[in-house]
Amino acid sequence: MGTVNSRDVITLLHGAGGSYMHTLIREVFIRLSDGFGEVPLDLMDDAAVIGNTVFTTDSFVIRPIFFKGGDIGRLSVTGTVNDIAMMGGEPIALSLGVILEEGFPKSDLERIVDSIRDTAKEAKVHIVTGDTKVMERGSLDRIVINTSGLGVRPKELDHDIETLRKTRQPRDWLVPLNIRPGDKVIVTGTVGDHAVAVLSSREGVGFESNITSDVAPLNGLMLNLMEVGGIADAKDPTRGGVADLLQDWSEKSGLGIYIRESEIPVKDEVRAAVEFLGIDVLELGNEGKAVLAVSPEYVRDIMAVLHSHPLGKNAAVIGEVRKDIEGVVMETVVGGERYVGRPLGDPVPRIC
């Protein structure tokens, strides 16, 4: 019996958005980086920026493909749209690659494509090119979708960056290097909805929930927010959740982040589900939420815009950026303090 090390093979954890995936990217993929572009590959941000063009790609392997509040089609549009929007870009056009398993029902495919059309319309983006492949039965789980997206630089981003110049020397796009001590951390709504909705849509999980996924394109909301100004960075807490996102910010900005557990908006039903499952809501993936780092003097106006928007009505200030602490620290509900670490992987795999 020989010995193997689990590092020698790819496991599900390597695709789950936590520290396993970060290690894999650093060990294997980062060699592809040659520093090309304004926001190059090695910054490992949501999207790349080349000149004034934002470019990103994302693949979707969710199970089940139809879930409470959405489906793989809607997800594959919003995932890429949001990655562009989080850079401050305005998404324009998407490509669509579909890989199907032999035997996939045509009616399901039509349902998915209809959903892609509707979501693209909602997000005001166009599907402009595509590709279809079929693999033999058993080679993949039903359907895999890849979308790539192109975005441009909106005038709202120019305004936002201009407002930041009063307090700092910002980069041209929404990147973690813009974050400064004193910035407030805002989450645009309740966290954990998507992961819990997908999980409860699975057979044999053993719990029922009426929670629906939050999957929604955020580009419209982002334009409204950048119009106000003061946004230093934005990021969507997908795989790895808010915990992974804040860790990312802390590492990339070199600053500490302090959050208060009691301020984090969580639906009662989601809270009950995570209690039942023994998982941390901060590590759960979301598909229609953003976390914002906002210059303090703009927080009131930003919150007003959020609260008047359907995708931001539960927004809350959950903490602030600090230079006197290291990493991400949370004041717990009972008043103790603890670090929020980077999750290993997603506690709920295959949710996007």
Add this chain to the structure above:
Amino acid sequence: MSEYLSILKYYRDPNLAKALRFKIAELAKKIEENIMIMHVCGSHEWTITHYGIRSLLPENVEVRAGPGCPVCITPATDIDDAAKLALDGVVVATYGDMTRARGTRMSLEEARALGGDVRVIYGVQDAVRMARREPNKDFLFFAVGMDTTAPATAFEMIKGVPENLSFLVSYRYTPAIQGSVMESNVLGIDAFISAGHSVTVTGLKPYYEYFLKSKKPMVATGFEPIDVLMAIYMILKQIDEGRPRIENEYTRSVTWEGNVKAQEVMDRVFDLEDGYVRGVAVFPRAGFRLKEEFRGKDARAQYGIRDRTKTQDEYVAGARCGEVVMGLIDPPECPLYRKTCKPEDPKGAPMVSQEGTCWIWATHRIVNVSPRCRR
């Protein structure tokens, strides 16, 4: 579920926490001496670390994690045996954490990567169901855990399990482990927080003999932050009054007799025998063995597995897992902690399991030892 949540809110109430913190500080000041409290459950360590409870305690009160993580105490030889059977074509079913802990050669997860059929399940019922559904395969349930999971296995045994399912029993009996630590003065522990769900099954009764010998305060405790703060307060109160006793904080679940039905089921299927706690010692009456009547289901008999306890290479070189499991050191005192042994690439079981002290500390990014009040 919402009713459950509205009750739960009381156990995380910020004002109640503040009041308890004040009372704890008051008592600790009055007592003056250093008080070392040990808990014996990974879930307690999680609550304490996750809610930052150590940061709320006075200088002379310390809470230390003892042996209470099922994956951590499962002998390396048992893991080796399960992995070997997986590679020999037996379908091995066990809990998620257990698949990642390495024996002396590999983990079950690594056996799966090499072609073994290893399945993660949530309970013994899943193994029974799978074995029924696939009658042409041999199944093994790797039965690890404490007295909390043993009754479910015993219950299935009595109901009757399929021909093609056998059991590698590696259960441990919490009262015997905590009892031995209570009787020992080596660790210098003054009082005990007992594992709430284990005591729910066993009852407080089995602890009485150990208490009579040790006269150390013991409080059966729930798993919410207020439960733990309350237990610490109750322990300090006992010490202040000079009246050590067995007390029950977790009254919504724990009784003196415990879950009598579960105990009866366990008694029908298992005998207690000496049980090895990985990297630590053999504890008297801490292990479970299938009774003669059920020996036909024992994988050790069926596959001719020798009974082994300690092995030569229990841990990778330099690892101090055993000392962490016994609460002798804090994870940062191990030279491997967060360096070569990390949650994403664990070397020792305490870094694998979500109930392992190393995993809990590392995922909460704790880099320093907790302030020691007595060394």
